[in-house]
Amino acid sequence: MEKEKLSFEEKEKLQKIIPQYQGLKWGLIPLLQRVQEDLGYIPRGAIRSIADALDLFPSQVQGVITFYAQFSMDPRGRNIVRVCRGTACHVRGGRTILKVVKQNLQIEEGKTTEDFKFTLETVACLGTCFLAPVMMVNRSYFGKLVPPKVQSIIRQYD
Numbered sequence: 001m002e003k004e005k006l007s008f009e010e011k012e013k014l015q016k017i018i019p020q021y022q023g024l025k026w027g028l029i030p031l032l033q034r035v036q037e038d039l040g041y042i043p044r045g046a047i048r049s050i051a052d053a054l055d056l057f058p059s060q061v062q063g064v065i066t067f068y069a070q071f072s073m074d075p076r077g078r079n080i081v082r083v084c085r086g087t088a089c090h091v092r093g094g095r096t097i098l099k100v101v102k103q104n105l106q107i108e109e110g111k112t113t114e115d116f117k118f119t120l121e122t123v124a125c126l127g128t129c130f131l132a133p134v135m136m137v138n139r140s141y142f143g144k145l146v147p148p149k150v151q152s153i154i155r156q157y158d
């Protein structure tokens with residue numbers, strides 16, 4: 001979901017962050033990390049101001065954002081749902097779990113619900129294969145999943 005215009009709150013946050021890195025070309029990654037953390041994404045509308053402050057071209061800033069998976073230019077949901085698509089989860093029904101999550105949220109992977117409550121991602125392995133199939137919501141792990149459990153977990157965050 002693209003969003004070009006910045007909200008008042010977003011502008012205020014950017015005005016606090018960007019000047020701290022004025023003229024510091026090396027500061028691009030830490031600056032982007034701060035913006036990602038504070039705003040939940042890096043708005044397209046902020047790229048020019050970031051580039052100007054660091055004396056870079058907007059295309060350089062955009063290139064770094066696209067290169068690193070940790071950065072996103074799309075606003076993300078308040079809750080990030082990560083479903084494991086690794087082998088251990090796959091053989092224990094991970095694909096069904098992903099299908100149920102998609103049905104419940106009514107979005108595809110990589111997308112955000114219209115109300116910005118949820119973003120759905122898939123991950124190669126969540127590092128808790130013994131709990132397969134596994135998903136995470138924000139920082140919490142949910143393992144040994146079955147479809148009804150998935151529904152009730154999502155409802156908790158709705």
Ligand code: FES
Nearest residue numbers: 084086089126129
């Ligand atoms: S394969 Fe799913 S947690 Fe490792």
